[in-house]
Amino acid sequence: MDIISENLIKTVITPRPLTTHKGNYGRILLIGGFDNYHGAIIMASKATVFSGAGLVTTLTDQANVSNLNIAIPEVMALGYTKTLALPSLIKNYDVILIGPGLGLSKIATNLLRTVLNSIQVNQTLIIDGSALTLMAQNCYSLPKTALTVLTPHTMEWQRISNILIKNQTVNENQRMVNILNAHVVLKKYHTEVYQPHGTPLRLNVGGPYQATGGMGDTLAGIIAGFLGQFPKNQQTVAAATFIHSKIADELAKTQYVVLPTQITAKLPEFMHYYSNF
Numbered sequence: 001m002d003i004i005s006e007n008l009i010k011t012v013i014t015p016r017p018l019t020t021h022k023g024n025y026g027r028i029l030l031i032g033g034f035d036n037y038h039g040a041i042i043m044a045s046k047a048t049v050f051s052g053a054g055l056v057t058t059l060t061d062q063a064n065v066s067n068l069n070i071a072i073p074e075v076m077a078l079g080y081t082k083t084l085a086l087p088s089l090i091k092n093y094d095v096i097l098i099g100p101g102l103g104l105s106k107i108a109t110n111l112l113r114t115v116l117n118s119i120q121v122n123q124t125l126i127i128d129g130s131a132l133t134l135m136a137q138n139c140y141s142l143p144k145t146a147l148t149v150l151t152p153h154t155m156e157w158q159r160i161s162n163i164l165i166k167n168q169t170v171n172e173n174q175r176m177v178n179i180l181n182a183h184v185v186l187k188k189y190h191t192e193v194y195q196p197h198g199t200p201l202r203l204n205v206g207g208p209y210q211a212t213g214g215m216g217d218t219l220a221g222i223i224a225g226f227l228g229q230f231p232k233n234q235q236t237v238a239a240a241t242f243i244h245s246k247i248a249d250e251l252a253k254t255q256y257v258v259l260p261t262q263i264t265a266k267l268p269e270f271m272h273y274y275s276n277f
């Protein structure tokens with residue numbers, strides 16, 4: 001088990017070549033924010049934009065569109081309708097994140113199933129929150145993509161892997177990661193980042209001041225933003241995970257709790273620091 005270091009993050013976050021444009025920094029599609037979870041996808045979308053993604057589109061509950069537009073006008077907001085042609089929409093994106101505030105409704109299940117059936121091998125898929133629970137409930141298999149990243153908390157991992165929380169040892173987790181053939185960010189105190197048949201990485205930053213609803217939605221958004229612009233590998237997933245909790249640690253020097261949106265607001269400053277580090 002290796003520790004995720006500041007050295008790793010500086011190799012991932014590099015200065016931008018002068019002639020690049022938004023098309024070079026990822027076309028990201030986020031899907032979520034239904035039922036009473038509208039805020040989750042707003043937090044995820046904000047985090048994706050603030051982490052530097054080039055073009056961000058968010059598909060959410062129709063009733064959430066104006067709130068999303070007000071919260072983060074850089075995002076192209078799409079309201080869900082029954083006539084939505086999701087398979088042809090998905091084709092336009094490099095990275096798809098599904099799950100923050102998706103809920104467990106029939107609409108949510110249909111959206112997830114369509115994503116799993118439509119995604120192509122050159123695309124990256126991130127599955128978070130309710131989408132993980134739906135995967136487990138419906139016994140859905142993971143598709144073949146360039147990279148699939150699951151971002152469960154320990155209960156979501158129990159549902160997906162059938163490994164009880166008390167039995168979630170590094171060896172057991174790695175065994176299941178190999179079977180699933182997906183990257184897994186197992187969120188907890190000292191989050192672990194797994195890749196199939198690889199060496200697990202452990203975070204040594206972060207703490208209970210992060211125990212606020214939306215903290216994981218925000219992390220999922222950062223991972224999406226990072227995978228849109230940096231190499232699609234475990235180091236990039238680990239760098240996103242590191243910066244999320246590193247910012248929290250900095251804020252926690254003077255704050256009892258750290259809010260997800262405060263972490264997001266600090267992303268550009270911390271990315272600037274690490275790009276020149």
Ligand SMILES: NC(=O)C1=CN([C@@H]2O[C@H](COP(=O)(O)OP(=O)(O)OC[C@H]3O[C@@H](n4cnc5c(N)ncnc54)[C@H](OP(=O)(O)O)[C@@H]3O)[C@@H](O)[C@H]2O)[C@@H](O)CC1
Pocket residue numbers: 036037038039040041099100101102103129130131133153154155156187188213214215216217
């Ligand atoms: N503002 C919004 O719109 C927000 C929307 N959100 C959205 O809500 C959706 C449902 O996600 P969820 O994680 O809240 O519920 P669910 O998967 O049923 O887990 C609950 C069960 O798991 C356990 N458990 C929970 N966390 C754990 C942990 N870290 N480590 C270990 N155990 C943990 C917990 O245990 P207990 O609290 O009972 O001790 C309980 O048994 C999802 O789409 C998400 O994006 C939220 O992000 C909040 C802000």
Ligand SMILES: Nc1ncnc2c1ncn2[C@@H]1O[C@H](COP(=O)(O)OP(=O)(O)O)[C@@H](O)[C@H]1O
Pocket residue numbers: 129152153187188189190191205206207208209210211212213214215216217218219
């Ligand atoms: N005690 C803790 N120590 C470190 N990180 C924590 C702690 N409690 C929560 N977190 C972090 O907060 C996030 C919680 O994720 P999750 O439960 O999915 O949140 P949500 O679904 O409400 O957005 C994870 O990134 C996790 O590592």
Ligand SMILES: [Mg+2]
Pocket residue numbers: 128129153216217
């Ligand atoms: Mg979550």
